Amino acid sequence: MKRVRILIKPKEGLLDPQGRAVEEMLRDNGFNAQHVRVGKLVEMEVPKGEDVKSIVEKFIINPLIEDYEIEEL
Amino acid sequence: MKRVRILIKPKEGLLDPQGRAVEEMLRDNGFNAQHVRVGKLVEMEVPKGEDVKSIVEKFIINPLIEDYEIEEL
Numbered sequence: 001m002k003r004v005r006i007l008i009k010p011k012e013g014l015l016d017p018q019g020r021a022v023e024e025m026l027r028d029n030g031f032n033a034q035h036v037r038v039g040k041l042v043e044m045e046v047p048k049g050e051d052v053k054s055i056v057e058k059f060i061i062n063p064l065i066e067d068y069e070i071e072e073l
Numbered sequence: 074m075k076r077v078r079i080l081i082k083p084k085e086g087l088l089d090p091q092g093r094a095v096e097e098m099l100r101d102n103g104f105n106a107q108h109v110r111v112g113k114l115v116e117m118e119v120p121k122g123e124d125v126k127s128i129v130e131k132f133i134i135n136p137l138i139e140d141y142e143i144e145e146l
Binding site: 001003004005007008009019022023025026029031032033034035036037038040041042043044045049050055058059060063 | 074076078080081082094095096098100102104105106107108109110111112113114115116117119120123126128131132133
């Protein structure tokens with residue numbers, strides 16, 4: 001088996017209301033945070049030869065609004 | 074400024090209903106995914122000297138139920 005990590009973020013240029021909310025909250029509390037983006041993280045174990053890309057694109061992300069990266073842990 | 078990535082996961086041993094749901098859905102679709110965990114990802118730009126650890130622990134995670142890692146991008 002191999003353990004993989006999938007990092008899922010809103011597509012660049014799309015509105016990121018969660019990111020905006022976190023940015024405003026941090027600024028209200030005196031922190032100079034900028035370009036805050038909030039996404040999802042999925043980690044799992046799959047058989048070594050598994051095609052993780054197709055799993056992600058078919059079942060885990062919404063390709064219209066999300067980009068992703070796959071890391072092998 | 075520096076760009077940081079915060080990886081937030083449910084604490085080990087705590088129930089992860091989202092992870093369980095994704096695992097079952099993938100298995101129902103014929104994939105042998107195991108130990109699926111679902112968390113959050115926050116990326117942001119902060120001044121170089123900023124204490125990201127305290128930002129995260131005070132404002133971004135729930136320390137009772139979440140663990141986190143900080144990566145500098």
